[in-house]
Amino acid sequence: ATGMGAKAMAQAGPDDPAIIEKQIWQTTLGQPVAVKPYGEPSIYEKYLQRRQSPGLTAVDAASVSFAPLQGFFGIITPNGLHFERHHQGWYDIDPNKHRLMINGMVKKELVFTMDDLMRLPSTSKFHFIECGANTGMEWGNVAVPTVQYTHGMLSCCEFTGVPLSLLLEMAGADLKKGKYVLAEGNDGSGMTRTIPMEIALDDVMVAWAMNGEMLRPENGYPLRLVVPGVQGVSWVKWLRRIEVGDKPYGTKDEAVHYIDLMPDGTHRQYTTVQEVKSVITTPSGGQQLLTTGFYNISGLAWSGRGKIQRVDVSVDGGRNWSQARLESPIMDKCLTRFNIDWVWDGKPAILQSRAVDSTGHIQPMINALREVRGTRSIYHNNAIQSWKVDTNGEVSNVQVG
Amino acid sequence: ATGMGAKAMAQAGPDDPAIIEKQIWQTTLGQPVAVKPYGEPSIYEKYLQRRQSPGLTAVDAASVSFAPLQGFFGIITPNGLHFERHHQGWYDIDPNKHRLMINGMVKKELVFTMDDLMRLPSTSKFHFIECGANTGMEWGNVAVPTVQYTHGMLSCCEFTGVPLSLLLEMAGADLKKGKYVLAEGNDGSGMTRTIPMEIALDDVMVAWAMNGEMLRPENGYPLRLVVPGVQGVSWVKWLRRIEVGDKPYGTKDEAVHYIDLMPDGTHRQYTTVQEVKSVITTPSGGQQLLTTGFYNISGLAWSGRGKIQRVDVSVDGGRNWSQARLESPIMDKCLTRFNIDWVWDGKPAILQSRAVDSTGHIQPMINALREVRGTRSIYHNNAIQSWKVDTNGEVSNVQVG
Amino acid sequence: QDVKTYEGIGRLATPNEVAAWDIDVRPDFVGLPKGSGTVEDGMGIWDTQCASCHGTFGESNEVFTPIIGGTTAKDQETGRVASLTDPNQPQRSTLMKVPTVSTLWDYIHRAMPWTNPRTLSVDDTYAVLAYILYLGEIVDDEFVLNEQTIKEVQERMPNRNGMTLEHGMWQRDGKPDVNGSDCMTNCVTAVEITSTLPDYARNAHYNIAEQNRIFGPFRGADTTKPPVA
Amino acid sequence: QDVKTYEGIGRLATPNEVAAWDIDVRPDFVGLPKGSGTVEDGMGIWDTQCASCHGTFGESNEVFTPIIGGTTAKDQETGRVASLTDPNQPQRSTLMKVPTVSTLWDYIHRAMPWTNPRTLSVDDTYAVLAYILYLGEIVDDEFVLNEQTIKEVQERMPNRNGMTLEHGMWQRDGKPDVNGSDCMTNCVTAVEITSTLPDYARNAHYNIAEQNRIFGPFRGADTTKPPVA
Ligand code: HEC
Ligand code: HEC
Ligand SMILES: [Ca+2]
Ligand SMILES: [Ca+2]
Ligand SMILES: [Ca+2]
Ligand SMILES: [Ca+2]
Ligand SMILES: [Ca+2]
Ligand SMILES: [Ca+2]
Ligand SMILES: [Co+2]
Ligand SMILES: [Co+2]
Structure with a gap:
């Protein structure tokens, strides 16, 4: 440790030049309105970017960029920092075509044209989207340093669109024999995924907007499927076709990928629902605490099966747990932000969070998951994340057993 | 009218080249991930911009840029399109200074430094922000063509920060004698506004984040006050100082501006709360309906006194009203999106919306407001907005009596 | 939660720091620093540092609404500006509105000149404010404004009695002026359109077609052309 | 709401339009167009259009995981790929995983070659798939793949019995494998750290200091340097 201690409250510290000296923003005229007709973040925020995980994929157009969760607040993901996953690159598709x-x-x-779709009765809902492979690198051991890489295939938006059920009704879908829908994208990969009719009729949306504006090109402009609680790959981007059928379609991303390898060599096919999960985003791996004393531990919790009911936090590696504050509103299949007070005494600590959803399911430890699934399933790792705080304040990714 | 009629559902229309011909995005490789580490909207969205109202102000750094509500969805305002109002321009202030x-x-x-503030227990809340002068150009007569200019000094974000009450407690504020706080900004105008202690202790936040990321420079980076339900000018940007006092401060923007001129020549001072209001955003002034038939009428409702309880819509200039669907969650002092079905028969129509808040207050007609306030008060016009649909489908801003 | 938990977060402000930032001046003159300035000195400052934007006599509305104009000697007696009810009064100047002279002192000292705020000394602020008051015919050309004489000025401010707090918008539980109707059917007999945008203003906000999405249920009307028949 | 209300919104698809877009092929071969291709023709296509990314023998992992490798004749009998449980098997190739030959036909036809998707004819798709099956030793060099013989191939797919739907993640009301503990105090006796990032990987994701905000409660650690003592 480098002699850090609680900053004393200085009775008469030296005068702070940031206050005593007049700053340029106090003594000159600032910039006009609308100089940026579409605004951008502060230049001081430039380190918060979507990033690739080095070595994860060989080519950048069949790859993923991770969202910088370590810098996020609340539950909304700014559209510019929404995670990306493309299988054959992205296009800014002409909405009129x-x-x-x-x-x-x-x-x-x-x-339907976009003109058609946007005339129909629309609805707006807040939902998380998580790639089935999120945290997948950590099945076997600690592999990546920060929450951006462990959990950054996660985002949350307000989506606007029409219920898929309405379009199916307009088409007169055969709901007796039609047990599945196939959703197909308009990109080079023609991404296709099977969705059970039960989910399709429930709350799936054909959406054109995220967070108040049209979808971003990287996220499927001008149309994508929103499949609440279900892994991201099913939220087909650049959506061009819905087919009603009586059997699953066994597409490449259902028969070769997004299948979970079990210890006995079988693969679970059509793993779909994202189970209850949470992660502390600050402090988190790769961050450094500046001093001892009070901190607000903050993180995100979510479940593909419903709402978040509670989140517990441990600062001693799972020996003892305390209930965190949940920010409202708590919404169905949506991120919930939690916060909890913590006073760091300068000693090593292991921080963990554990979410419980409205079905009563409790987020498990990694070892319990491994007992059933082994270490090679890639997808659907919803284990409790552990962050170790060292005496120097540095936080790192660890697994405990 | 130009011979528009309901598009018949073509049994065998001509094949659509957009489907029959392969498009470039289906036959080539798209762009890689993270090519935009911070993403941007589609190039096809370029018309949706923040804009000034020509002639409204003489200089661009003491001016306003209006948010394009006509293109928004749901309730979240994308940060890049949040309305702007500066009195002495904006700066991208160094957060470390x-x-x-x-x-x-x-x-x-x-x-407090930013390091300090962001360690404290934070909270995240969704709130609207509306300039007191929003719709102010319309007190006397119709003055501007579109909802961007009539209502575009309105935005809505998830804000993250600490409750002001916590900071006041840490400072040991005298809550007996201290009846007001003064909030002061760090820009050239040193913007100052008085806030009654009752509101300050209730739900005012010292916020650093909007919609999941740090505030944008134009919106007060790195710190602003969030004063739920209160006119935007009190949401002091680039917040540098809070003073506790026993009397209001009578600052320039309380004694010369943001005062409402009454017919008897008195000005109402310290008009603060934004009353219940709503507006149809689509279709709205300057838009054109493409054909007769079904449309989803959509708009926004809000109140500075609480939640939205219901919204009624009229398509016949106020003769008859029907209750609109409200999107959830319905939050305190936050925008609520409403939608309602409408079949346009090609005849002239006048569309209006009327919100009711949780205190039971009902949005009034412009004439009723004028009876008390005359036509020169500039601020706090929460009248029902009327949009006329002409037989050619063109929508225009009108007032009815 | 005991605030002691947060010890080490934030620190005491030094007296110099508070002095540097606590520059606000209240209507009761709390916060007003000692100093003085003459109308004559003020004229020099005004002409070199202010007149380019506000006009030689404070009458310009090139950059902002006029500072001077629309007030009378009578107003100084009554403390109510009569022209505020005059429909022929073209502008509402600063002096027509401002009830408290402290407001001007505070604002000029904190924010003017617009492109160089925080550059006026205390005495210069007194001086230039004295000159503004002189232009507004509230003081004469011999007047020396200081922390004492400013109280006399307050007694002459033309609109000092022009403000009211008797309204429902100051506190959250205030009562709105008017309440709308909850009538659902046959609420009005005839709908009369009382105001529309004049034809000449059709394109005054530029082409609305280029301010709307190029797809979806609606297009923006092409306002460079007359409405489609 | 009666869907008739929405009349005029959307239109019937033409048969040509449906044919142009409805190209998916299901495991039961619904959607598979008639056609055929030989291993030999397939080799020509593979070598000119596929090998550059996937390797001459489909073994490359330069661009993506290998298509070929890790399967045996035995697997074709059992329909289970044994190497999936072999910890020494370095990669999981496509043929090790894919249970349904339709998947390959559908995907190659819709999406390959990667930079020129939708350019392979039906016959070319049969041919290049025949060649992939040949490389995987599922068919011999004389094989002609068509809409009939593909059914025989399905019976030989090495991992055709390797999939299960017996899990809780396919439907929303499925049962999770394991449930966490709700213990609040003294839940574990000793906390053992079982995995950490190796020292050599400290900077493998580049400098974390430049992936965090430069203010706030935390900084990013400078991973170009060893940890601060
Ligand atoms: C470069 C232009 C410029 C110069 C120079 C300038 N001002 Fe201003 N002044 C403005 C603008 C613009 C505003 C309105 C700011 C706002 O919107 O908050 C203003 C506002 C004011 C106001 C408040 C008026 C009102 O009704 O709100 C006063 C008083 C004032 N100026 C006095 C001065 C004095 C005294 C000086 C010189 C020492 C000065 N100004 C120099 C541009 C200028
Ligand atoms: C320019 C590089 C490139 C070329 C040329 C190419 N591929 Fe691919 N192929 C890829 C990539 C990258 C993927 C993975 C795409 C994804 O992530 O969805 C892939 C995936 C595949 C897959 C699925 C493998 C799996 O496990 O998911 C098959 C089968 C395939 N390609 C066959 C072919 C055939 C046949 C050709 C030639 C007709 C071809 N490829 C040409 C790059 C290429
Ligand atoms: Ca790369
Ligand atoms: Ca301008
Ligand atoms: Ca003070
Ligand atoms: Ca002096
Ligand atoms: Ca099909
Ligand atoms: Ca043939
Ligand atoms: Co994916
Ligand atoms: Co304002």
Whole structure:
């Protein structure tokens, strides 16, 4: 330790030049309005970026960029920092040339333009989206240093669109025999995923907007599927087609990827729902505490099965737990921000969070998960994350057993 | 009218080249991840910008840029399109040189760095912010063409910060004699506003984040006051100082501006609370309906006194009203999005919305407001907005009596 | 939560720091520093540092609404500016509105000149304010404004009695002026359009077609052309 | 709400339009167009259009995980790939995982070659898939793949029995594998750290100091240097 101690409250410290000296922003005229018709973050925020995890993928257009959760607040993900996952790159598709087709086991096969879709009764909902592979690098051991790389395939937006159920009704979908829908994207990969009809009719949306504006090109402009609580790959981007069918489609990303390898060599196919999970985002791996004393521990919790009911936090590696404050509103299949007070005494500590969802399911420890799933399943790692605080204040990614 | 009629559902229309011909985004490789480490909207969204109202102000650094509400969805305002109002321009202030001082009727006068503030227990809340002068150009007559200019000094974000009450407690504020706080900004105008202690202790926040990231420079980076339900000018940006006092401060923007001229020549001083209000954002002034048939009428409702309880919509200039659907969650002093079905028969129509808040207050007609306030008060016009739909589908701003 | 928990977060302000930032001046003159300035000195400052934006006589509305104009000697007696009810009064100047002279002192000292705020000394602030008051015919050309004489000025401010706090918008539980109707059917007999945008203003906010999305249920009207028939 | 209300919104798709876009092929071969291709023709396509990324024998992991490798003749009998439980197997190739040959046909036809998707004809798709199956030793060099023989291939797919739907993550009301503990105090006796980032990986994700805010309660650690003592 480098002689850190609680900063004393100085009775008469030296005068702070930041106060005593007049600053340029106090003595000159600032910039006009609308100099940025579409604004940008402060230049001092430049380190908070979407980033690739070195070595994770060989090519950048079949890859992922992780969201900098370590710098986020609240639950909304700014659109510019939403995580990305493309299988064949992204395009800024001309919305006037984009179409949505509904076909298969329907009375009428239909085609919609964006003009059409946006006339229909729309709805707006807040939901998280998490890639099924989020935290996947950590199944076997600690592999990456920060929460950006451990949990950064996670974002949360207010989405606006029409319920898929409405489009299916307009097409006269056969809901007796039609047990599945296939969603297909308009990119080079023609991304296709099967969604069970039960979920499709429940709360799936055909969405054009995120956080008040149109989808970003990287996130499917002008149309994507929103499949609340379900892994991101099913939220087909640049959505061009919905087919109603009586059997799953066994597409490449259902039969070769997004399948979870079990210890006996079988793969679980169609793993879909993202289970209850949470992570402390500050302080988190790679960060350094400046001094001892009070800190606000803050993080995110979510569940693909419903709402967050409570979050407990441990600062001693899981020996003892205390209930965290949950920010409101607590919404269905949406991020919930938690906060809890902590006074750091300068000794080593291990910070963990543990979420409970409205179905009563409690986030498990990594060892318990491994007992069933082994270490090679890649997807759906919802284990409790541990961050070690060293005596020098440096925080690192650890696993405990 | 130009021969518009409901598009018939073509049994066998001509094949659509957008479907039959392969598009470039289906036959080539798209762009890699993280090519934009901080993403931007689609190039096809470029018309949705913050804009000045020509002739409203003589200089651009004491001016306002209006948010394009006509293109928004849901309730979140994308940070890049948040409205701007500066009195002496904006700066991107160095957060390491920014300080917050608490002084006046307190036991200990305190100074906080950003490092300090962000260690304290934080909270995240969704709130609207509306300039007191929003819709102010319309007191006398119709003056501007679109909802961007009539209502665009309105935005809504998730804010993160510490309760002001906590800082006042840390400073040992004299809550017996201290009836007001003065909030002061760090820009050239040193913007100062008085806030009654009752509100200050209730839900005012000293905030550093909006919509998950740090405040934008134009919105007060790195620190601003969030004063829920109160007109925007009190949400002091680049907040550097809070003083506790026993009397209001009569600052320039309390004694010369943001005062409401009544017909008898008196000015109402310290008009603060934004009353219940709503507006249809689509369709709205300057837009054109493409054809007859079904449309989703959509808009925003808010109240500085609480939650939105209901919104009614009229399509016949106020003769008859129907209750609109409200999107959830409905939050305190926050925008609420409403939607309602409408089938346009091609005849002229006048669209209006009318909000009711949780105190039971109902948004009034402009004439009723004028009976009390005349036409020159500039601020706090919360009248029902009327949009006329012409037979050619063009929508324009009108007032009815 | 005991605030002691947060010990070490934040620190005491030094007296110099408070002095540097606590520059506000209240209507009761709390916060007003001692000093003085003459109308004559004020004229020099005004002409070199202020007149380019506000006009030689404070009458300009090139950059901002006029500072001077619209007040009378009578107003100084009554403390109510009569022209505020005059529909022919073209502008509402600063002096027509401002009830408290402290407001001007505070604001000029903190924020003017606009492009060089915080550069006026205390005495210069007194001087230039004296000159503004002189231009407003509130003081004569011999007047020396200081922390004492400013109280006399307050007694002459033309709109000093022009403000009211009797309204529902100051506190959260205030009562709104008017309440809307909750009528649902047959609420009005005839709907009369009382105001529309004049034809000449159709394109005054530039082309609305280029201020709307190029797809979706609606387009922006092309306001460079007359409305479609 | 009666969907008739929305009449005029959307239109019927034409048969040509549906044909243009409805290109998916299901495990039961619904959607598979008629056609055929030989291993030999497939080799020509592979070598000119695929090998640069996937390797001459489909073994490359330069651009993506290998397509070929890790399967045996035995696997074709059992329909289970044994090497999936072998910790020494370095990669999980496509053929080790894919249970359904339709998946390959569908995906190659819709998305390959990666930089020129949707350019392979139906016959070319049969041909290049035949060659992949040949490289995987599932068919011999004389094989002609068509909409009939593909059914025989399915019976030989090495991992055709390797998938399970017996898990709680397919439907929303599924049962999770394990449930965490709700213990609040004295939950574990000793906390053992079982994994940490190796020292050599400290800067493998570049400097973490430049991936965090430069103010606030925390800084990013400077990972270009060893940890502060
Ligand atoms: C470069 C232009 C410029 C110069 C020079 C300038 N001002 Fe101003 N002044 C402005 C603007 C613009 C405003 C309005 C600011 C705002 O919107 O808050 C203003 C506002 C004021 C006001 C408040 C008026 C009101 O009704 O709000 C006073 C008083 C004032 N100036 C006095 C001065 C004095 C005294 C000086 C010289 C020492 C000066 N100004 C120099 C541009 C200028
Ligand atoms: C320019 C590089 C490139 C070329 C050329 C190319 N591929 Fe690929 N291929 C890829 C990449 C990258 C992926 C993974 C895409 C993804 O992440 O979804 C892939 C995936 C595949 C897959 C699925 C593998 C799996 O496990 O998911 C098959 C099968 C395949 N390619 C076959 C072909 C065939 C056949 C050709 C030629 C006709 C071809 N590829 C040409 C780069 C290429
Ligand atoms: Ca790379
Ligand atoms: Ca201008
Ligand atoms: Ca003071
Ligand atoms: Ca002097
Ligand atoms: Ca099909
Ligand atoms: Ca053939
Ligand atoms: Co994915
Ligand atoms: Co304002």
